[in-house]
Amino acid sequence: xxxxxxxxxxxxxxxxxxxxxxxxxxxxxxxxxxxxxxxxxxxxxxxxxxxxxxxxxxxxxxxxxxxxxxxxxxxxxxxxxxxxxxxxxxxxxxxxxxxxxxxxxxxxxxxxxxxxxxxxxxxxxxxxxxxxxxxxxxxxxxxxxxxxxxxxxxxxxxxxxxxxxxxxxxxxxxxxxxxxxxxxxxxxxxxxxxxxxxxxxxxxxxxxxxxxxxxxxxxxxxxxxxxxxxxxxxxxxxxxxxxxxxxxxxxxxxxxxxxxxxxxxxxxxxxxxxxxxxxxxxxx
Amino acid sequence: xxxxxxxxxxxxxxxxxxxxxxxxxxxxxxxxxxxxxxxxxxxxxxxxxxxxxxxxxxxxxxxxxxxxxxxxxxxxxxxxxxxxxxxxxxxxxxxxxxxxxxxxxxxxxxxxxxxxxxxxxxxxxxxxxxxxxxxxxxxxxxxxxxxxxxxxxxxxxxxxxxxxxxxxxxxxxxxxxxxxxxxxxxxxxxxxxxxxxxxxxxxxxxxxxxxxxxxxxxxxxxxxxxxxxxxxxxxxxxxxxxxxxxxxxxxxxxxxxxxxxxxxxxxxxxxxxxxxxxxxxxxxxxxxxxxxxxxxxxxxxxxxxxxxxxxxxx
Amino acid sequence: xxxxxxxxxxxxxxxxxxxxxxxxxxxxxxxxxxxxxxxxxxxxxxxxxxxxxxxxxxxxxxxxxxxxxxxxxxxxxxxxxxxxxxxxxxxxxxxxxxxxxxxxxxxxxxxxxxxxxxxxxxxxxxxxxxxxxxxxxxxxxxxxxxxxxxxxxxxxxxxxxxxxxxxxxxxxxxxxxxxxxxxxxxxxxxxxxxxxxxxxxxxxxxxxxxxxxxxxxxxxxxxxxxxxxxxxxxxxxxxxxxxxxxxxxxx
Numbered sequence: 034x035x036x037x038x039x040x041x042x043x044x045x046x047x048x049x050x051x052x053x054x055x056x057x058x059x060x061x062x063x064x065x066x067x068x069x070x071x072x073x074x075x076x077x078x079x080x081x082x083x084x085x086x087x088x089x090x091x092x093x094x095x096x097x098x099x100x101x102x103x104x105x106x107x108x109x110x111x112x113x114x115x116x117x118x119x120x121x122x123x124x125x126x127x128x129x130x131x132x133x134x135x136x137x138x139x140x141x142x143x144x145x146x147x148x149x150x151x152x153x154x155x156x157x158x159x160x161x162x163x164x165x166x167x168x169x170x171x172x173x174x175x176x177x178x179x180x181x182x183x184x185x186x187x188x189x190x191x192x193x194x195x196x197x198x199x200x201x202x203x204x205x206x207x208x209x210x211x212x213x214x215x216x217x218x219x220x221x222x223x224x225x226x227x228x229x230x231x232x233x234x235x236x237x238x239x240x241x242x243x244x245x246x247x248x249x250x251x252x253x254x255x256x257x258x259x260x261x262x263x264x265x266x267x268x269x270x271x272x273x274x275x276x277x278x279x280x281x282x283x284x285x286x287x288x289x290x291x292x293x294x295x296x297x298x299x300x301x302x303x304x305x306x307x308x309x310x311x312x313x314x315x316x317x
Numbered sequence: 318x319x320x321x322x323x324x325x326x327x328x329x330x331x332x333x334x335x336x337x338x339x340x341x342x343x344x345x346x347x348x349x350x351x352x353x354x355x356x357x358x359x360x361x362x363x364x365x366x367x368x369x370x371x372x373x374x375x376x377x378x379x380x381x382x383x384x385x386x387x388x389x390x391x392x393x394x395x396x397x398x399x400x401x402x403x404x405x406x407x408x409x410x411x412x413x414x415x416x417x418x419x420x421x422x423x424x425x426x427x428x429x430x431x432x433x434x435x436x437x438x439x440x441x442x443x444x445x446x447x448x449x450x451x452x453x454x455x456x457x458x459x460x461x462x463x464x465x466x467x468x469x470x471x472x473x474x475x476x477x478x479x480x481x482x483x484x485x486x487x488x489x490x491x492x493x494x495x496x497x498x499x500x501x502x503x504x505x506x507x508x509x510x511x512x513x514x515x516x517x518x519x520x521x522x523x524x525x526x527x528x529x530x531x532x533x534x535x536x537x538x539x540x541x542x543x544x545x546x547x548x549x550x551x552x553x554x555x556x557x558x559x560x561x562x563x564x565x566x567x568x569x570x571x572x573x574x575x576x577x578x579x580x581x582x583x584x585x586x587x588x589x590x591x592x593x594x595x596x597x598x599x600x601x602x603x604x605x606x607x608x609x610x611x612x613x614x615x616x617x618x619x620x621x622x623x624x625x626x627x628x629x630x631x
Numbered sequence: 632x633x634x635x636x637x638x639x640x641x642x643x644x645x646x647x648x649x650x651x652x653x654x655x656x657x658x659x660x661x662x663x664x665x666x667x668x669x670x671x672x673x674x675x676x677x678x679x680x681x682x683x684x685x686x687x688x689x690x691x692x693x694x695x696x697x698x699x700x701x702x703x704x705x706x707x708x709x710x711x712x713x714x715x716x717x718x719x720x721x722x723x724x725x726x727x728x729x730x731x732x733x734x735x736x737x738x739x740x741x742x743x744x745x746x747x748x749x750x751x752x753x754x755x756x757x758x759x760x761x762x763x764x765x766x767x768x769x770x771x772x773x774x775x776x777x778x779x780x781x782x783x784x785x786x787x788x789x790x791x792x793x794x795x796x797x798x799x800x801x802x803x804x805x806x807x808x809x810x811x812x813x814x815x816x817x818x819x820x821x822x823x824x825x826x827x828x829x830x831x832x833x834x835x836x837x838x839x840x841x842x843x844x845x846x847x848x849x850x851x852x853x854x855x856x857x858x859x860x861x862x863x864x865x866x867x868x869x870x871x872x873x874x875x876x877x878x879x880x881x882x
Contacts, residue, residue: 038712041742045524045711049420052412059409060429062493063436066447122339129336136333142340145347151615152350153553155580156608159587159601160350163357186343237438244440247555247580251587272442276556279446287450294443305435423690513725517789519685521739521796522715531738535729631778 067298074295077288085292090257090274093283101293103256107174107268111253112243115181116189116235123189124231131197150187154247157183162251174268177253181242188241192234196227229311236308240301246272271297351608358605361386361598369602375566375586381594388579388603390566394484395578395607397569398558399551401488402495403544409492410500411533411540418507418532419525430504437497445560448490449482453561456489457481461573476571482563485572490557495547502543502622506536509629539625545618552611555580579603633702636661636800636830637682642696644674644681646689651677653854654696659847664822664831666845666862668838668877673851675834676722679802682832683717684710701799715743718798722805724785726777726792733773735788736760739796759791762825764817783810787818794825801825803833807840819844838878842866850874 078085081098088100126146130139161180166172200223224231242248254267255277262268275293278286361369365386372387413433417426461478468474510532518528533540563575564585583600590596637659644652651674659665667675680686681694684705698705705713718739726735736756739745746752756773760766765787769780777785786809793801803822807815822831822844835841841848842862849859850873858871869875 038709038715038743041524041527042709042711045526048526049415052415053420055409055412056416059406059413059493059496060432060436062444062447062452062490063432063439065451066439066443069447069451070443122343125336125339126343129333129340133329133333138333138337138340141344145340145344147619148612148616149343149347151549151612153555153580153604153607153611155553155555155583156354156604157350159583159604160353163353163601164349183346240438244438244442246440246442247584250555250584272440272556275442275446276560279442279449279560290446291450294446297440298443301439302435305438309431511725513721513723514727516685516688516719516721517725517727519688520683520714520719520721521742521792522711522713522718523742524711527742531727535727537729 070291070295070298073288073291074293074298077292078295081292085296089259090289091285093281093286095285098285098289098292101271101274101289101296102260103269104271104274104293105296106261107177107253107256108243108270108272110264111174111178111181111249111268111270112239114178115185115242116239118178118182119185120189120235120238123186124193127190127193127197130194146187146190149183150191154184154245155250158248158250158252161248166252169265171265172252172254172267174253174262174264174266177249177268177270178264180248180252181245184245184248185238185242189234189238192237193231196230196234197223199230200226233308233311236304236311240304240308243304244272244297244301246270246276249273250276354601354605354608357598357601359598361595361602364595365599369599373566373568375582377589377593377596379593384593384595386595386599388582388599388606390568391577391579391582391603392606394562394569394576395552395580397576398484398487398491398562398578399548399554401484402491402551403499403548405489405492406495406499406547407540407544409496410503410543413496413500414503414507415526415529417504419529430501433497433500436493437501439494441494441554442556444490444494445556448486448557449560452490453481453483453486455481456486457573461485465573472570473572476574478573480563480575482561482575483573484562484569484576487558487562487578490561491551491554494554494557495551498550499543499547502546503536503540506539506543506625507532509626510535511629535629538621542618542621542625545614545621549611549615549618552607552614553580555584559584579607634660636701637665637832638697638699640697640699642678642681642698643694644677644686645693646677646686647691651854652681655851655856657849657856657859659830659832661830662826662828663846664826664833664844666841666848667832667834667851668836668841668848669851670877671836674854675836675851676804678851679719679804679832679834682800682802683714683719684708685714685719715739715796716798717800717802718793718796719802720789720793720804720806722808724782724789724809726780726785726788728777731774731776732769732780732788735777736791736795739792743796745797755795756791759795762794762821763787763790764814764821765791783814786810787814790818798829800830800832803831805834805836815840816843838880850877852877 077098081100085100086105087102089103090101091097091099126142130142133139158180161176165176165179204222204226249270253270253273256262256267256269271293275290278290369386369388370392371389373389374385374387376385378384417429421429457478457480461481464474465477514535515528515532518531523531558578559581562578562581564577564581565575567574567576569576583604586596587600590600635658639655639657642652642655643650655678667678669675677686681698682700686692686694687710700713700717730738733756736759737752740752740755746755757766760769765784768784772779777788780788790806807818810818825831845862847860848862848865850857852873858865858869858874865874866878869878
């Protein structure tokens with residue numbers, strides 16, 4: 034072997050190691066996050082017990098940890114609302130774009146929905162505040178849910194569009210040559226074939242809005258002294274609670290925040306596994 | 318190839334026109350958002366003019382005449398922290414792309430991609446909390462204090478790190494949160510490069526690293542596009558920055574000082590801004606500026622992305 | 632020095648479970664043009680890619696048997712060193728689109744650091760492009776990019792790039808597939824000249840081309856060598872009926 038070649042090989046090994054190290058550094062924070070969340074959140078959960086899921090949050094100087102139930106309820110309700118409202122809209126627009134790809138409207142829609150994803154979520158929060166909260170005179174679960182719906186829209190759209198696009202052309206041709214109209218084809222063929230992708234899209238959108246804080250900042254309110262006050266009244270949400278408590282200077286709030294983070298992470302991982310597990314079964 | 322008629326049948330027409338209102342609705346919403354933000358922001362633009370961009374001050378007052386606001390610090394803080402984030406995230410993403418694309422066997426590479434996906438979907442508030450309670454003290458003690466002690470004569474290390482909340486900490490956590498997004502874009506692009514080029518490079522006896530260098534050259538415009546998109550997303554990030562940047566109206570001349578970004582300003586001042594006359598409009602003005610820059614940069618990025626995709630197929 | 636640069640013994644290659652090469656035995660002499668003929672799908676490309684261990688890049692591949700190149704077992708060889716000395720030109724032209732015509736041809740020499748200065752590099756590039764009949768067409772366009780070239784020109788560019796690598800063995804996969812007849816003949820003549828300096832293993836599915844350039848031929852059919860030997864003998868007296876049909880263009 035020529036010695037010049039050895040130098041090249043060494044350089045390749047060196048660069049590979051360097052890149053591996055850099056990658057490790059990039060991925061390391063995730064492990065630190067999980068480790069700390071498990072440690073600190075675990076401490077909180079062990080101390081608070083199951084009451085963490087049923088009790089109200091503590092006051093700043095209390096010795097008991099209390100619970101996060103208003104936030105849990107608010108998160109579940111608002112995320113479900115967002116997916117139920119934004120989902121169908123995103124789906125039908127995705128259907129339009131994939132079925133009529135040459136129309137001006139489709140091109141406009143495609144650009145439009147993708148532009149939505151470029152809007153920072155805090156702007157959406159400010160928008161919903163000035164339109165909904167101001168007119169209602171109060172922050173509310175409804176306002177928060179509407180905020181999340183706007184955030185969910187472009188996200189769900191991307192998933193649904195790729196779900197519909199994944200239907201092989203051969204199936205589409207087969208259905209159309211049987212004389213089925215586009216709508217019939219949708220109902221009988223697409224929904225069945227791309228069902229798994231669609232459900233994954235719904236789940237991923239749910240995860241996305243469940244963990245999003247900024248849209249709720251000025252819209253949701255911060256309910257602490259009851260579990261549920263009505264859809265037109267303030268509520269709470271898990272990421273919102275974590276955010277506010279993390280900003281506060283009180284030790285007990287920090288501990289509750291860690292517990293809430295652990296709950297959020299576990300919930301996130303469960304939904305994530307579900308969504309991906311579904312995809313694994315897809316064979317088109 | 319003959320042009321397809323848009324509506325092959327009347328039932329198609331029904332489908333099209335029944336979905337049309339949805340699109341119109343979404344379009345109106347988009348316009349409404351822009352209009353609503355701008356109209357509130359205008360109050361502040363009118364009152365303060367270009368001073369909004371030049372001054373760095375947050376002085377609310379009961380007396381509207383005495384109120385003075387300037388967004389220089391949050392604007393610079395936004396740009397600075399996002400730039401830092403991308404400057405860290407892009408090399409990491411390139412390294413990960415190299416590993417997944419050339420080095421690792423596909424089973425491990427797939428595992429790594431799943432890990433990256435998990436990292437990418439993790440709610441930002443989790444990163445924020447971790448950044449605030451774990452990373453900030455760590456950076457302060459292990460990185461900032463030594464740097465200040467030994468290299469304090471350099472401007473950017475010249476301030477004493479008290480809490481660890483700073484543009485550096487915010488930049489690092491932002492980088493952590495941005496890396497999965499940029500990485501998944503880069504990996505996707507790398508795999509779009511036609512296999513024949515990869516084969517051609519290996520056939521000439523190039524080492525793994527050399528092959529990657531050649532293909533990376535092909536990927537360059539895509540890397541730029543991905544950086545633009547990552548930058549745009551970092552600009553709009555709220556929870557991470559508010560929890561790690563310290564929220565102080567001081568220009569970040571030094572890396573270890575607390576400062577402010579537009580989203581962190583909005584998050585921290587919104588509640589109290591309701592009590593004053595020009596505070597809220599100024600927050601909306603800041604929001605509007607960030608919206609403009611964010612949309613503009615992401616539009617550029619998407620255009621570049623699509624252009625590259627088209628060209629690489631040729 | 633052995634007279635044979637390539638010695639293949641009982642080579643079996645499975646890709647994703649499917650057996651592509653079923654026990655190949657052959658030997659290739661130094662400084663000859665060895666042509667592998669056969670219909671599409673018979674495993675010719677896979678064989679070439681085994682010789683330079685490009686098959687390593689495929690996920691699910693099994694290789695059995697012995698392959699010795701330049702006197703050494705290829706699996707003892709460092710794969711990158713192997714590929715530097717056994718250079719493959721793919722069937723589909725793949726000049727790097729983001730590098731100029733000059734830079735494409737110069738790349739192997741730059742990587743291998745085989746030239747000492749830019750003047751030597753210029754000469755090498757000119758030599759390679761002349762060998763493939765491309766020099767006159769691009770000598771004033773060296774700083775342009777490959778997309779300005781036609782398909783046939785791109786193919787010749789890739790050939791020049793491989794030649795500039797100064798390999799010991801040149802592997803060619805349908806090298807004149809996109810090239811017009813007159814240039815094809817000229818390139819075939821270049822190949823006959825080049826065999827003084829290196830050994831050429833070429834795949835083609837055009838019987839006439841094999842007749843024109845080959846010193847030795849082997850007919851690959853369904854993953855096995857059906858017939859092989861000195862070109863003249865095989866063409867005059869094909870033993871196997873498949874060889875016969877192939878030569879008459881029927882397969």
